[in-house]
Amino acid sequence: MDFRLSDDQRAVQTAMRELLAAHFPREKLRQVVDAGEQDQGFDRALWHELGKAGFFSLRLPEKDGGAGLGLPEAVLLFEEAGRALLAGPLVATHLAAGVVPGAAEGTAVVTALDRPGMVGHLAAADAVLLLDGPAPRILRTGGEEALKVLAARPVRSVDPATPLHHIERLSPLPGATPLSDAGDAARLRREAALLTAAEQLGSALRTLEMAVRHVKNRSQFGRPIGAFQAVQHLCARMLVRTELARSSVYAASPAITVSDTWAAKVLSDEAAVRNARDCLQLHGGTGFTWEAEVHLHLKRAWLRLEHWQTPADGEEALAAALLDGSENCSTEIANHPNGAT
Template sequence: MDFQLSDDQRALRSGMRDLLGAVFDRDRMRAAVERGGGVDRGLWRELGAAGLFALRLPEEAGGVGLGLPEAVLLFEEAGRALLPGPLVATHLAAGQVKGAAEGEAVVAVAEGAGRPVADLGDADAVLVAGGAEVLTGEALEAFAAGAVPVRSMDPLTPLHRVEGRWAGAGASEGRSAGAGASEAYPGALRREGALLTAAEQLGSATRTTDMAVQHAGAREQFGSLIGSFQAVKHLCADMLARTEPARSALYAAALTGDPVEIAAAKLLADQAAVRNARDCLQIHGGMGFTWEADVHLHLKRAWLRAARWLTAAEAEEILAADLGPVRPLYSGSAAGG
């Protein structure tokens, strides 16, 4: 069985990387940092025109007609570029929210459980946990009215805390359940959100590995490139050793859609993104801790993503439940052994 990417998939990934290099290079990324993040509507429409949000919609509905494996490749590139905004939620809502598929609408997600809502200030709609209701219009205004801005560890991701505001909102104009909504969020929607977030984490882990290797090959200390030092070599090797198993798990989960495999992929991708960013910062030394370096941005975004859609504790519970009850290695009395 061949699990290598097809030529079309490679071309799709390459095209996304080229697009992001043109519309969201480092200068634009740093400009976004300075203005405190938020959604650039022009960039959002560029992404919509490129098919990021409509990628999995059927062609007869105006979409591209591709699947989760292709979506994972594109979101991996988005994570590599530190692209801001609620990309995953807008992609998942492309078939429910008018304008989302084309990048004309921005969709945020309220996961509940006390988790803050990202990019609420820019949202035209909000997916709400517990039934996948979509809040728009007056319902969205009522939802956002009680939102309190909270300090975000990631300067590219504004956060708001909204406690229990949707619980008593009731059905109203602008609040509707999409197709299969009663099943979607706790099931397929949540799993797909976790999978695509894991893809972003993988992209970030890959990028910080590249940054570390590039710096180790250029920075000199004590008359030698730091990449020649054994400790630095080990750090770089460890980064690669985390990234590639996470990649394999992610691509496999994208093919099967299995909840247990998605949980494993999210867990491995979160670990790779966070730990690789920390090792990359270590390799950069004192410079890595400065605001001017980009390493800390990857670390902060990785921390934030690790707490979204499926946390490590939740993923571990899914994996543990799949193992079944723990059985003793031996039966009978010890004396009989």
């Protein structure tokens, strides 16, 4: 057992951070936010850059143009994406790589749904991955056509960088075709939950960093506010939440067991949302402004929390697992002759 990141994994993480610093700096984030405000188009050039960098094809075999890497590496990429507040249907397009033409290269934009409700980037999408049943389906159409087929109603999104549509029901969709070579939908939903959890983790790490930097610099009563225990303890609890989320997200990625994934999503949702709120609180009045970055983290965290296993879903599933005895504990315990009794 060596739970730490390998040197190769560290390199993947660093490369992604550098790529995003170059292609998605803070000014770009503000542009996306402003464009979203004005209901302007999707940044396909950036999407293509991500494709070229292997963001979507990471887990495809090398013979298919991928990097042949696994979920642990994908988790690190999504953690960085969450840290940078990278916009777009990242999880859906990543899952569609190798299945939907153009997804791997970032020339196609794929969004996804696992139940009726809110879906992001629908108007910009070229295809919609449907993971509501046991077998995945694909709606190979996007834009106006998809909006019509799905009877999607635009809403004013709480997250200015993620346009949302509401879909009342996923009635039988004649246009949707089965995706035979994409594996079963349950596995894809689990992967989607884990990658979303990784984004939440990245966001939680980022808001913790922002909070710590701010309380070291901001002075009141003649000293940095970070010297006051009330502030220190808030920051310490942010770190504890983040470390708990990190342990569970990283543990779920090599194993992708059901309960580890549920735990990862539940705890990283909590870390992202609560850290953003604490970060906002620590920034005082500035934290409540549009200019500050923190509200963007909070809003995106709220959005991710509603996708791919809500806290209610996760908690109910984790509760049920206590009774079925199958995966309620670590594999070590499940395999023990005494079991979990």
